[in-house]
Amino acid sequence: MKFQMIITRISILVLTALAVFSLPGPAASQPVTTLRLDPAAAAASTCADTQIVVKIEDVENLWAYHVQFTYDPAVIEVTGMENGSFLQKGLFLTDKGTPGMFYIANSQIAGVEPASGSGDLAVFNVRALAPGLNTSITFDTTVTILVDETYMEPGIEYQAVDGAVNTIGCDSVFLYLPLVLRQ
Numbered sequence: 001m002k003f004q005m006i007i008t009r010i011s012i013l014v015l016t017a018l019a020v021f022s023l024p025g026p027a028a029s030q031p032v033t034t035l036r037l038d039p040a041a042a043a044a045s046t047c048a049d050t051q052i053v054v055k056i057e058d059v060e061n062l063w064a065y066h067v068q069f070t071y072d073p074a075v076i077e078v079t080g081m082e083n084g085s086f087l088q089k090g091l092f093l094t095d096k097g098t099p100g101m102f103y104i105a106n107s108q109i110a111g112v113e114p115a116s117g118s119g120d121l122a123v124f125n126v127r128a129l130a131p132g133l134n135t136s137i138t139f140d141t142t143v144t145i146l147v148d149e150t151y152m153e154p155g156i157e158y159q160a161v162d163g164a165v166n167t168i169g170c171d172s173v174f175l176y177l178p179l180v181l182r183q
Helices: 002-021
Strands: 034-038 041-045 050-062 064-070 077-084 090-093 101-109 115-130 132-140 143-147 159-161 161-167
Touching: 002 143, 041 050, 050 143, 050 161, 064 115, 077 101, 101 115, 115 161
Parallel strands: 034 159, 041 115, 041 161
Antiparallel strands: 034 050, 050 115, 064 101, 064 132, 064 143, 077 115, 090 101, 132 161
């Protein structure tokens, strides 16, 4: 009888160990989709436009996007916006009518496959209003959305990495003219 109890206990111990060690491990985590600005810290001049690229990283099945930004309108002005090369241009919309805010949005047209991977989502240009200032360019995550082909809310999860702009003046240009004396 005592031998039977020992065998039962050993069997239970072995079965428990097998059950514990045969459980699947933690699932491999999917990379987090990231939106970021390139360059992260731009230098904008008062005499020329500076291009900033909205990068998207590790996205799956992106069909459409709406990215909205805030910035200090006393420091820079947004001079242009366009779709990047990552997602085919379809219904493309931009707006910079509200000082301190602008958005870029694009939705592919039917018959085009959704995009996956990483690339240039959008591009915008800024110009400094005065030298020696700085401003953050912040993703407004309350309205920024990445959408897959199902168009289901809340969209594709992402993390946003904001950027900054420091302003500089124009380099001084010296123009040397010949000195002509009349006699």
